[in-house]
Structure formats: C-alpha cells, structure tokens
Amino acid sequence: MISVPLAHALVSRGDLPIPVWLFAWGAGVVLVVSFFALASAWRKPRFEDAPGRPAATWLSVPANSSAVQFLSGLIGVLLLAAVLYAGIEGTEAADRNFSLTFVFVTSWLGFPVLSVVFGNVFTAFSPWRAIGRAYGWLAQRLAPGTVRHVEYPEKFGRWPAAVGLVAFVWLEIIYGATGAAVVLSPEIVAKATILYSVYTLVMMGVFGVEKWNSRGEFFSVYFGMFASMSSFRKREGKLERRRWLSGTTDWANVPGSLALVVSAIGVTTFDGAQEGALKTPIEWTQERIGDLGFAATVSVRAGDTVFLLITIGIVALIYLLGVKGMTRVDAAPPFKVLRSRFAHTLIPIALAYLVAHYFSLFVFQEQAQFTFLLSDPLGDGSNLFGTATSGIDYTLIGPELVWYVQVGALIAGHVTALVLAHDRALLIWPDYRLATRSQYWMLAVMLCFTSLGLFLLSFANQ
Amino acid sequence: MNPKTTRTLVAGAVVVLALALLLLVRPGDSDNGNSDSNTDQGQATSKITGNTGPTQSEPRQPEEPAVPVYRVVDGQPAGGVQKLEVNEGDNIRFVVKSDVDDEVHVHGFDVSEPVGPGRPAKFDFKAGFTGVFEIELENSAVPIIELQVNP
Numbered sequence: 297m298i299s300v301p302l303a304h305a306l307v308s309r310g311d312l313p314i315p316v317w318l319f320a321w322g323a324g325v326v327l328v329v330s331f332f333a334l335a336s337a338w339r340k341p342r343f344e345d346a347p348g349r350p351a352a353t354w355l356s357v358p359a360n361s362s363a364v365q366f367l368s369g370l371i372g373v374l375l376l377a378a379v380l381y382a383g384i385e386g387t388e389a390a391d392r393n394f395s396l397t398f399v400f401v402t403s404w405l406g407f408p409v410l411s412v413v414f415g416n417v418f419t420a421f422s423p424w425r426a427i428g429r430a431y432g433w434l435a436q437r438l439a440p441g442t443v444r445h446v447e448y449p450e451k452f453g454r455w456p457a458a459v460g461l462v463a464f465v466w467l468e469i470i471y472g473a474t475g476a477a478v479v480l481s482p483e484i485v486a487k488a489t490i491l492y493s494v495y496t497l498v499m500m501g502v503f504g505v506e507k508w509n510s511r512g513e514f515f516s517v518y519f520g521m522f523a524s525m526s527s528f529r530k531r532e533g534k535l536e537r538r539r540w541l542s543g544t545t546d547w548a549n550v551p552g553s554l555a556l557v558v559s560a561i562g563v564t565t566f567d568g569a570q571e572g573a574l575k576t577p578i579e580w581t582q583e584r585i586g587d588l589g590f591a592a593t594v595s596v597r598a599g600d601t602v603f604l605l606i607t608i609g610i611v612a613l614i615y616l617l618g619v620k621g622m623t624r625v626d627a628a629p630p631f632k633v634l635r636s637r638f639a640h641t642l643i644p645i646a647l648a649y650l651v652a653h654y655f656s657l658f659v660f661q662e663q664a665q666f667t668f669l670l671s672d673p674l675g676d677g678s679n680l681f682g683t684a685t686s687g688i689d690y691t692l693i694g695p696e697l698v699w700y701v702q703v704g705a706l707i708a709g710h711v712t713a714l715v716l717a718h719d720r721a722l723l724i725w726p727d728y729r730l731a732t733r734s735q736y737w738m739l740a741v742m743l744c745f746t747s748l749g750l751f752l753l754s755f756a757n758q
Numbered sequence: 759m760n761p762k763t764t765r766t767l768v769a770g771a772v773v774v775l776a777l778a779l780l781l782l783v784r785p786g787d788s789d790n791g792n793s794d795s796n797t798d799q800g801q802a803t804s805k806i807t808g809n810t811g812p813t814q815s816e817p818r819q820p821e822e823p824a825v826p827v828y829r830v831v832d833g834q835p836a837g838g839v840q841k842l843e844v845n846e847g848d849n850i851r852f853v854v855k856s857d858v859d860d861e862v863h864v865h866g867f868d869v870s871e872p873v874g875p876g877r878p879a880k881f882d883f884k885a886g887f888t889g890v891f892e893i894e895l896e897n898s899a900v901p902i903i904e905l906q907v908n909p
Contacts, residue, residue, distance in 0.1 A: 309889040691887045
C-alpha cells in the first residue's frame with residue numbers, strides 16, 4: 297500500500313466533518329428554499345442587460361487614474377519577484393516559505409473573495425499585464441508602429457484558461473503531494489512561476505496584452521469569473537456600477553466559459569473527495585498502475601490525475617444532463633445553445649465550494665502570512681517587522697463557526713444559482729409556465745451540486 | 759396583497775423560521791453520546807487532585823488506560839494510517855515505535871520527538887483546540903496517524 301501525505305503541503309489542521317444534525321438542517325433548508333424559489337419567483341428577467349452607471353467620483357477617480365494603475369502594477373511585479381526570490385533562495389520547508397502560502401492561499405483564495413466584492417482587482421495587480429503594458433508603452437515610444445498582434449482565434453475562447461486552472465491545481469494537489477517523500481517545494485513553485493511567466497508574456501506579445509489577459513491568463517480569467525458577480529466593472533477604462541449579479545449574464549458568451557466554471561467546481565470537489573469517498577478507488581487505481589511496473593511516484597500521480605479528470609467529467613455530466621432535460625420543454629432552443637446559456641448559473645456554486653472548503657485554511661494561513669512569513673519570508677531566522685515569532689492561533693475560530701460558514705456558503709450559493717437560472721429561463725421562455733417547467737431541471741442540477749457539497753464536508757466523506 | 763407577494767412572504771418566513779430553529783436547536787451533545795459528560799468530570803477531577811493521568815472518554819476505570827502504541831515497519835505505518843480520536847481538553851498520549859530513525863511530528867500542535875530502533879517516541883500533551891491533524895514521520899514525510907480532536 298502506498299501512503300500519501302496530506303493533500304496540501306501547507307495544511308496543518310483539517311476541518312472536522314459537519315455533524316449529523318447540521319447536515320440534516322442544511323439539507324432541509326436547501327429543500328425548502330428550492331420549492332419556494334420555484335413557486336414564488338418573479339416573472340420578468342431582473343438581471344439581464346442591467347445598465348451600468350458611472351461609479352461615484354471618489355471611487356472612479358483613483359480607480360481610473362494612471363498613477364494608481366502604475367503603482368498597483370508595480371506592487372504586482374514586486375510581489376512576483378518576492379515569490380521567485382523566496383522560492384529559490386528561501387527554505388525548502390513549505391510552511392516556512394513566503395512563496396507557497398502567498399501563491400496558493402493569499403492570492404488563489406483571496407482574490408476570488410475580493411473580486412466578488414470589488415470587481416476584477418487582480419487585473420490591476422497582475423504582474424504579467426503590468427510588464428506587458430510597460431513593454432508595449434516602451435516599444436511604442438522607441439519604435440512606433442512596430443507592435444503588431446496576431447488576431448486571437450475566438451473559437452478557443454477561455455479554453456486556455458480552463459486548462460491553466462486545472463494545471464495549476466494539479467501542480468498544487470497532485471504533483472506537489474505524491475510519492476513517499478515529495479512535497480510541493482518552494483523551488484518547484486518558483487520554477488513553475490518562471491515557466492508560466494515566460495509563457496504568458498510570449499502569448500501577450502503574440503495576441504496582445506488585454507486579449508490574452510481576458511482569455512488565456514488563467515488567474516485573471518478565473519478571478520474575473522467571480523468578479524462578474526460584483527456590481528463594479530471597468531468598461532472602456534471607466535469604473536461602472538450595476539446591479540449585483542447582472543454581470544454574470546453575459547459572462548458565458550465566450551467559448552470555453554462552461555469548461556472553466558465546470559473545472560473550478562471539479563477541482564474543488566476532487567480535493568474534498570480524494571481523502572474521503574474517492575480514497576479507496578484512487579488507491580486501487582494507483583496499485584493497478586504500479587502493477588504495470590511504473591515507479592511509485594508516477595503511479596500515485598497518474599491515479600490522482602485520472603480521478604481529477606473523472607471528477608471534472610462528473611460535474612460536467614450533472615450539468616449537461618440538466619440542460620438535456622430542459623431541451624424537452626416546449627419551444628426550447630437546441631442543446632448546444634442552452635448549454636452555454638446557463639453556464640453562468642454555476643459561478644455561485646463554484647464560489648460556494650471554494651468558501652466551504654477553504655475558509656478555515658484561509659483564516660489560519662493568513663495569520664502565518666501576516667506574521668512570520670512576512671517577517672521571515674525565507675525562513676532563515678530574520679525578523680523584518682518583529683512578527684517572526686508569532687504563530688498560528690488555531691483557537692481563533694471554533695469548529696461550530698467553520699461548520700456554519702460551510703453550510704451557509706452552500707445554501708447561499710444554491711439560492712443564487714437558482715435565482716440566476718430562473719432569470720435566464722424567463723428570457724428564453726417568455727411564457728412563464730414553460731420557464732418554470734424548464735427550471736425543474738436546473739433545480740435538480742443545483743440540488744445535486746449542493747448535496748454533493750454538503751456530502752463532501754460531512755461525516756459521510758470520511 | 760397579490761398572491762405572488764404573499765407567497766414570497768411565506769417563503770421568506772419559512773426560511774427565517776428554519777434558520778432560527780437551526781440556531782436554537784443545536785443538539786450537538788446528543789450525537790456525541792454520553793461520553794462528553796464523563797470527560798468533563800474526568801477533567802475536573804484530575805485538575806482538583808493534581809492527577810496528571812489522562813482523562814478518558816470511556817467509562818472510567820481505576821487503572822490508567824493503556825497508552826496506544828503505533829508501530830512503524832520499514833518506514834511505513836503497520837496496517838496503514840491509524841486513527842486516533844480524542845476530545846478537546848484531553849491529554850493526548852501515545853507512543854510510536856519505529857524500526858527506522860526519523861522524527862515524529864504532530865502537525866498543528868507542532869510537537870516533535872525523535873524515534874528510532876529501541877528508542878520509542880512518547881507523547882503527552884494537551885489537546886488545546888479541535889480539528890483533524892496529521893502525525894507524520896517528518897524526514898520521510900510519511901503519515902502514520904490521523905489525529906482527530908473533537909469539540
């Protein structure tokens with residue numbers, strides 16, 4: 297038997313499973329909410345084509361100013377440099393090195409939350425966009441007219457970002473946590489960052505900075521997905537406000553968007569299931585692959601990879617079955633059209649999964665980030681800000697709070713997803729009764745995802 | 759009031775009611791069985807008498823309970839990763855015996871003891887907070903025990 301270390305190099309403390317009584321309550325509330333959502337909903341779309349209006353001056357002036365843009369870009373570049381420097385020069389102990397926590401927790405989990413509230417703030421801090429824009433500006437000055445871009449093939453849409461997202465999570469929870477002794481090391485993170493930076497800058501050079509930023513640079517695209525829920529957006533360089541959630545309605549018009557949101561849900565599901573419900577089948581597969589004569593590390597990674605892809609496939613299947621069901625309603629558009637027309641309704645589910653799975657990890661790791669990882673980023677005993685000796689206070693949040701946040705996030709995600717799906721159905725089926733009938737299918741889809749989410753966090757997934 | 763508004767109000771009321779019930783009715787204790795009260799008493803007693811012996815989650819016996827021993831054979835946990843479940847506030851006591859030299863590290867609580875042939879690692883510390891924690895051989899990064907601290 298092959299033993300596998302904890303999925304995350306950083307996790308010291310795992311959450312206790314949701315107890316039976318809370319599980320029952322959560323499931324009950326979800327059911328009640330769902331039935332009333334069907335019965336008492338509105339009859340005219342409320343979120344489609346909601347107009348934007350200019351944001352308040354005190355917000356828009358700083359957000360639009362080039363000084364702020366330059367400064368935030370510079371901060372992004374400096375932080376990228378810090379990740380590389382700490383990764384290469386710092387300690388190999390994953391939990392004592394600035395780079396791992398900063399990339400996988402502070403940025404990866406922090407920006408989705410920031411984006412939902414404030415819009416796509418990552419765009420401003422993206423080091424690659426900043427470098428690309430600086431380069432473009434310089435080239436324009438030195439040799440005007442020489443910067444030319446290849447037109448981005450729109451049929452690829454957000455597919456490169458979806459692939460990038462899966463690759464990133466693969467690096468974190470599969471490559472980084474396999475074999476008897478391999479843990480994701482800061483050096484690997486630094487090397488992967490260099491590789492990704494070169495790739496991104498080349499792609500920006502070929503297709504244009506903003507184009508690649510909105511299609512292929514997966515950090516920006518992934519955070520941008522959550523930002524579509526926000527009431528802030530930037531359009532033609534101006535900050536706008538609009539109705540909350542209304543930005544999601546046209547988010548999925550680009551090809552590959554469904555793949556991105558499905559992958560986002562799938563990777564979190566896999567992370568939650570790999571040491572619970574999927575543990576036995578994964579180990580079985582790994583042993584079969586090992587029997588074929590592959591090294592232990594290879595078979596562990598291969599087995600994990602197979603199940604990661606299967607999990608993403610199952611998430612896609614649940615959604616597509618629901619869409620298939622909707623095509624049976626009278627006057628329904630064809631499957632291919634419906635498929636992308638409801639993709640945006642999964643964004644709240646993706647967010648709910650993220651919050652439910654990583655809330656406690658974020659709270660605990662950020663204590664490390666802002667104490668010893670800030671004062672002693674390389675883990676070499678320095679104490680820049682005098683906080684190097686502080687640690688993580690695991691008593692800061694109790695198990696009950698974690699459970700309530702988890703169940704609360706899932707219920708909120710469920711309701712938001714139903715709201716968006718209902719709204720979209722009203723646009724597709726002007727006949728209210730047909731719209732409601734189509735939503736039995738989406739209700740089934742959302743119930744699947746919410747119960748799956750509850751299951752993953754519960755005693756049953758042990 | 760038109761029927762739609764009424765229905766919306768009813769839906770809202772039901773949800774609020776359900777949430778209120780959720781907060782009020784937090785049985786919790788019933789799920790953990792009767793072990794909780796025993797543990798509390800055990801703790802209280804040991805504090806008063808200054809007895810450093812471990813508190814138990816099972817009905818108390820006059821003798822100290824056997825301290826669980828975990829074995830590492832060829833650098834791997836015998837019989838796979840073992841599970842150790844305790845309650846918050848208890849003393850966590852266990853012994854790891856290993857046929858290879860390494861260091862046993864309890865994540866979260868951050869306690870380590872060297873281990874090796876003829877040199878078992880003995881642990882005795884307080885479970886100050888809840889959660890699920892990995893106990894591993896630090897140098898080879900092999901997990902041996904999953905420690906669960908229940909509230």
